[in-house]
Amino acid sequence: MSNAQAYVAAGLVGLAALILLVAWLTADPAEPDLQPGKQAFDRALAQAYVDAGCWQCHSIQTLREELAENFGRPAAGELPLGPDLSGIATQYHPDWHVAHFAVPDQVVHGSQMPAQRHLFEGDKLNELGRNVVKFLMTLDAPGTLRKPWPTGDHKAPVGNAESGRALFAQHCAGCHGDAGLGEGPAAHWFVGTRPPAKLAQGEAYRLGNNPGDSVYATLTNGLPGTGMPSFHELSDQQRANLTEHVLELLGKRE
Ligand code: HEC
Numbered sequence: 001m002s003n004a005q006a007y008v009a010a011g012l013v014g015l016a017a018l019i020l021l022v023a024w025l026t027a028d029p030a031e032p033d034l035q036p037g038k039q040a041f042d043r044a045l046a047q048a049y050v051d052a053g054c055w056q057c058h059s060i061q062t063l064r065e066e067l068a069e070n071f072g073r074p075a076a077g078e079l080p081l082g083p084d085l086s087g088i089a090t091q092y093h094p095d096w097h098v099a100h101f102a103v104p105d106q107v108v109h110g111s112q113m114p115a116q117r118h119l120f121e122g123d124k125l126n127e128l129g130r131n132v133v134k135f136l137m138t139l140d141a142p143g144t145l146r147k148p149w150p151t152g153d154h155k156a157p158v159g160n161a162e163s164g165r166a167l168f169a170q171h172c173a174g175c176h177g178d179a180g181l182g183e184g185p186a187a188h189w190f191v192g193t194r195p196p197a198k199l200a201q202g203e204a205y206r207l208g209n210n211p212g213d214s215v216y217a218t219l220t221n222g223l224p225g226t227g228m229p230s231f232h233e234l235s236d237q238q239r240a241n242l243t244e245h246v247l248e249l250l251g252k253r254e
């Protein structure tokens, strides 16, 4: 090894040591890498969640200790069948939850969650149901198990309307109706917020200059706090195909 090479090698070793030292000094050894956010705990509302039986299938990472301390081990969701619910309050309007309890598979395509009939009196929530929804709306601290909905602008790839129509029947018709007239079976429960848009009557409030990109962004990001979910789990191409069908419904393609 020449002198110059030796200097470079020693420099690199020194630099690596410095990086490791800084990483070690700035990491808090008490905290795991991905620390879920802090979550306020309301015992009375959490009781409703337990009484309703939700804890049998769901975990709440941000309340793991509180639930276990107050209600025993299974309450922490050791073997969740459904998604972790940390942070769910930042995504849906309360009416989304009511519709989801009433007709889960109309709200989420292929849902395995059973309808929660014990939370209803006629077609309105009973007290237990209202408290469960209140509890869900306290879950505003993000965990690490739920992917947050994306944000930001998105450019729509070229879509295929025919395939979009089939996807619409699966993922959208439960709320927006097969014909896009806002008459899906889940629409009934959207009473305290704007109901599913009557797309076939041209109803859409966020179209801007480029309707294709706007619809595509709505499908990607959802409309947090409303009843309109994000479909970021579908592929870019599927969302582009849906966008093409929605543009036809809106009369932006003829
Ligand atoms: C038998 C198991 C089971 C029970 C009991 C159950 N769920 Fe679920 N839940 C699921 C499954 C599976 C999903 C995923 C499919 C879906 O989104 O509908 C789900 C989804 C959800 C979602 C949507 C999560 C998301 O990321 O979009 C919420 C909110 C929810 N459940 C709340 C509840 C509440 C509140 C209760 C009690 C009243 C409850 N669940 C009872 C199995 C269950």
Ligand code: HEC
Residues within 6 Å of the ligand: 096, 099, 106, 107, 108, 168, 171, 172, 173, 174, 175, 176, 186, 190, 194, 195, 196, 197, 199, 203, 204, 205, 206, 207, 215, 218, 219, 223, 226, 227, 228, 229, 231, 242, 246
């Ligand atoms: C759980 C019910 C529900 C499902 C499922 C649903 N939507 Fe929506 N959607 C809504 C609601 C509620 C609104 C109105 C939101 C608002 O304006 O406050 C809406 C609004 C929209 C809008 C109008 C956005 C704007 O510019 O104002 C479009 C476009 C749309 N949905 C497309 C779709 C498509 C495509 C699907 C299926 C991939 C879908 N939605 C699935 C409930 C739903």
